[in-house]
Amino acid sequence: MRPTGKLHLGNYMGALANWVKLQDKYECYFFIADLHALTTDYADTSKIAPNTLEVALDFLAAGLDPKKCTIFVQSHVDQHYELPLLLGMITPLGWLERVPSYKEMQENLANKDLTTYGFLGYPVLMASDILLYQTDFVPVGQDQQAHVELTREVARRFNQFYPRASHGEYEGIGQVEHIHLPVLPEPKVLLTPSPKLPGTDGRKMSKSYGNTIQMTDPEDVVRQKLKTMVTDPARVRRTDAGDPDKCPVGDLHKVFSTPETMAKVEQGCRSAGIGCIECKGWVADNLVKVLKPMQERRAGFSEAQVKEILEDGSRRARDRAEQTMQQVRLAMQMTLSG
């Protein structure tokens, strides 16, 4: 997750809520991608460190537990600088230029000069983030699948150039149990359900649209934002019937409301039996129920505790990443030993 500031409900439903479940099933690594932030925000880095702490707090508020998973800061793990350089040597330029988000982001962020080596190379950084942990699965939504596919291609190319060295050479660094695997296994996508979550203006909830409900928004702010949220445009007067399938508030109900409330919305909206204010009140009640426990959890962490969690996680990540890097250096014959 990039450190772009406090996270919002779209981030929670699209990623965090799922990660919280995954930490009980897998050995998980979650990090704050401050090096990725540099690819677009290199001209002003003043917000990156404070935002890193905010995102870490949101991770913990959502329920990520440092006893169950590793939470770390990308730039605190030196191997995240080393592997991209090595993988950059073998990644054809054409692969980077065809990444769909490359052109799209350049157009969307027209106020920033993104004709940089770092921005073009961010998929290599991303591939390294994944491959450093010899990852089996990457939990992503549909829109991120192309990045994992590129990571698989980079891994395949690496493994073709640099097959794993023979059994004997590995005994010295204690990796004999992985001897049958390629150095950089190709990761698989673990498709995560990401429900359609509209922002207050009806477009996809996104920080860049300024239409978010933040994980830290107090109850009165949530209710206020809901009050001004757009509804089915066909429902101009209270007496007009509406359609929850054409209303962003209806979409929020589908994600956060019980079947009973949903039935009341369906019936009341289509018959003009309820007003939009009442309907928005119900969804606000449910959002507050989701947000309150997270906000209470967040308040339980001091800044010093968060820093300690990140330092400890970064240390654990470094240890794991170094295991991979030893194999990478050996396979590439970038070592004078052996």
Ligand code: SF4
């Ligand atoms: S009643 Fe609810 S679902 Fe129907 S238009 Fe109003 S806010 Fe949307």
